Amino acid sequence: MSRAFIKEDASGEEVIVPSRAPLPPGTPNLVTPRGYALLEAELAELMAERERVLSDPRQLAGVQGRIEALEERLSSAQVVTPGGGPPDEVRFGATVTVRTAAGEEHRLTIVGVDEADATTGRVAFTAPIARALMGRRVGEEARLKTARGEQVLKVVGLEYETA
Numbered sequence: 001m002s003r004a005f006i007k008e009d010a011s012g013e014e015v016i017v018p019s020r021a022p023l024p025p026g027t028p029n030l031v032t033p034r035g036y037a038l039l040e041a042e043l044a045e046l047m048a049e050r051e052r053v054l055s056d057p058r059q060l061a062g063v064q065g066r067i068e069a070l071e072e073r074l075s076s077a078q079v080v081t082p083g084g085g086p087p088d089e090v091r092f093g094a095t096v097t098v099r100t101a102a103g104e105e106h107r108l109t110i111v112g113v114d115e116a117d118a119t120t121g122r123v124a125f126t127a128p129i130a131r132a133l134m135g136r137r138v139g140e141e142a143r144l145k146t147a148r149g150e151q152v153l154k155v156v157g158l159e160y161e162t163a
Contacts, residue, residue, distance in 0.1 A: 015058055017065030020073055021113040021124065029076040030125055032093050035115035036079050043070050073114060083160035090133045090158060092125050097157030098133070098142075105156065110134070129153075 023029055031039065046067045053059035082093025090096055095109040108121045108129070116124035123130050132142040136155045144151045 013058065015061040015065065017062060017069065020069055021116065023113055024126060027126060028078050029073065029112065030080050030092055031077045031112035032115060033079055033081060035112045036074075036077055039070065039074055039077065039114055043067065043074065046070065077112075087160065088137050088158065090136045090155065092134075093160060094133075095157075095159050095161065096133055096155060098153040099156045101152050107157070 046063055050060065050063045050067065053063055080092050082091075085091055090110070092110055095107065097105055097107045099105050106121075108123050110125050110130045110133070111122045113124040113126060116122050116127070125131075125134075129144055132144045132153070133155065136142050138155050138158050140155050142153045142155065144153055
């Protein structure tokens with residue numbers, strides 16, 4: 001593990017600070033307005049937690065490390081409002097409905113890495129499925145290479161959230 005994610009507390013024990021979702025080198029930290037608000041809310045929670053653990057150096061070091069990582073992520077954030085650009089093209093912030101060759105439909109929203117949550121259909125713009133869909137229009141197909149082979153996804157719906 002990188003030393004950037006390890007701190008030592010007063011007892012000399014290492015405190016491991018979990019890393020945030022990675023961004024590929026040279027990739028901008030794109031976030032939706034919703035994603036940025038979630039990051040700010042997370043920071044507020046961590047600040048409150050820091051106040052609660054001031055008397056425990058080990059917990060304090062862990063919380064402070066998470067705050068520093070989050071502040072770094074917030075400082076690099078580029079807020080992108082969904083819907084800017086051609087409304088019929090899949091871009092960052094799009095909610096896309098795709099149909100598989102088997103006829104199954106799936107709905108997903110392309111978001112920033114910190115906002116991604118596969119259980120709610122929010123996928124990071126860096127994910128292979130998002131990269132395959134970017135630039136496509138309704139009616140077009142995208143090819144996605146998976147462990148089970150190539151999958152063809154047809155874009156059957158596209159929308160952007162309005163603020």
